[in-house]
Amino acid sequence: MRLEESGGGVVQSGRSLRLSCAASGFSFKTYSFHWVRQAPGRGLEWLAVISYRGNYQYYGDSVKGRITISRDNSGDRLFLEIHSLRPDDSGVYYCARGSPLADRVFVRALDPWGQGVHVSVSS
Amino acid sequence: SYVVTQTPSVSVAPGQTAKITCGGDDIGDRSVHWFQQRPGQAPILVIHDDKDRPSGIPERFSGSNSANTATLTISGVEAADEADYYCQLWDDNSDHVVFGGGTKLTVL
Numbered sequence: 131m132r133l134e135e136s137g138g139g140v141v142q143s144g145r146s147l148r149l150s151c152a153a154s155g156f157s158f159k160t161y162s163f164h165w166v167r168q169a170p171g172r173g174l175e176w177l178a179v180i181s182y183r184g185n186y187q188y189y190g191d192s193v194k195g196r197i198t199i200s201r202d203n204s205g206d207r208l209f210l211e212i213h214s215l216r217p218d219d220s221g222v223y224y225c226a227r228g229s230p231l232a233d234r235v236f237v238r239a240l241d242p243w244g245q246g247v248h249v250s251v252s253s
Numbered sequence: 254s255y256v257v258t259q260t261p262s263v264s265v266a267p268g269q270t271a272k273i274t275c276g277g278d279d280i281g282d283r284s285v286h287w288f289q290q291r292p293g294q295a296p297i298l299v300i301h302d303d304k305d306r307p308s309g310i311p312e313r314f315s316g317s318n319s320a321n322t323a324t325l326t327i328s329g330v331e332a333a334d335e336a337d338y339y340c341q342l343w344d345d346n347s348d349h350v351v352f353g354g355g356t357k358l359t360v361l
Contacts, residue, residue, distance in 0.1 A: 164350060174288075174296065174339050176350040188348040191254070224295060236350065237343040239286035239301040246295055 131155040131242050133225050138247035145215055151208040151225030151244055158206040159183075162228035164240050165199060165210045167249075169221040177223075178210065181233045188236075215251045222246040254347035257340055264359040265330050273356045275323040275340030283342045285323040287316060290355075291336045299338075300325060327358070335360045 137149040151163070165177040178189045178199040187199050198211040208225050226240035257277040265271040275285060285303050288296035298307050300316035303323065313328045327334055340353040 166350075166352075173337075173355040174290075174341075174352045176352060179350065190349060234348070235343065235345065237284050239298050240288075240296075240341065240350070241298040241301070241307070243295040243297070 131227075133227065133242060133244035135223060135225055135244045135247035138223065138249045140250045140252060141215055143215055143217060143251055143253045146211060146213045147215060147249065149210040149212070149223055149225075149247060149249075151210075153206045153208070153227075156227075159203040161230050162232040162236055163199075163201065163208045164226045164228050164236075165197075165208075166224045166226060166240070166243075167219075167221045168224070168246075169218065172221070179228060179236050180208070182231055183233070186233050212249075217251045217253050220249055220251045222248055254349045255342070255344040255351050257342065257351055257353045259338075259340060259353035259356045261354070262357045262359065264361055266361045267332060268329055271327040271330050271334070271358055273325040273327075273338050273358065275325075275353045276321055277323075277342075278321060280321055280323050280342070281319045283318075283344075285316070285318050286341045287314075287325045288339045288341065289334075289336045290339065296339065330358075330360055332360050334358060 132154045134152045164179045180199045184201045200209045224246045226243040229236045229238035287300040289299045290296040303318040304316040315326045337355045
């Protein structure tokens with residue numbers, strides 16, 4: 131089982147960014163997925179979850195309205211779009227596998243996680 | 254949304270037992286998961302569903318959850334256990350994943 135994030139880098143404040151997470155080694159389409167971020171020196175912050183069919187998405191309060199989680203089940207990929215980037219969006223962004231066959235309730239542990247991708251927003 | 258509280262730091266000598274707690278209202282009614290994160294690395298799952306160990310996680314790691322406190326216990330602590338530990342659960346009321354603020358385990 132493997133998850134690999136990409137699409138990070140240095141971005142100017144106010145711009146948008148699209149992160150990608152490629153999955154391999156398991157049946158991508160049967161699992162829900164999460165995005166979690168970690169600011170430098172800080173704890174884990176949950177951002178969003180998407181159901182296994184992609185028809186339900188839930189967002190954390192701090193980013194709701196500025197991010198969109200989506201998935202491509204034919205290509206085994208998860209995405210996160212972040213709009214109106216701010217310096218405090220800087221950090222490491224992780225994708226993580228969630229509950230199997232879950233639509234609205236995501237009680238299972240996030241496992242596994244990707245290695246993370248760095249995002250740095252310059253002011 | 255639901256709030257969980259972790260003690261920011263715990264220190265223990267090698268070979269001793271470390272207890273890391275995650276507090277919340279009636280947290281015993283919820284499934285709690287625990288992650289270990291070493292510096293510069295992604296989190297890894299060490300306990301799921303209150304007390305179950307994933308394959309490959311040493312038996313030294315155990316978990317419990319009752320009333321208002323979930324606990325991760327590490328017996329016979331080793332230097333390699335020095336890391337940040339996070340609890341996590343799903344909050345049905347807010348449809349949010351909730352993480353504790355993390356506990357830094359220092360092995361003296």
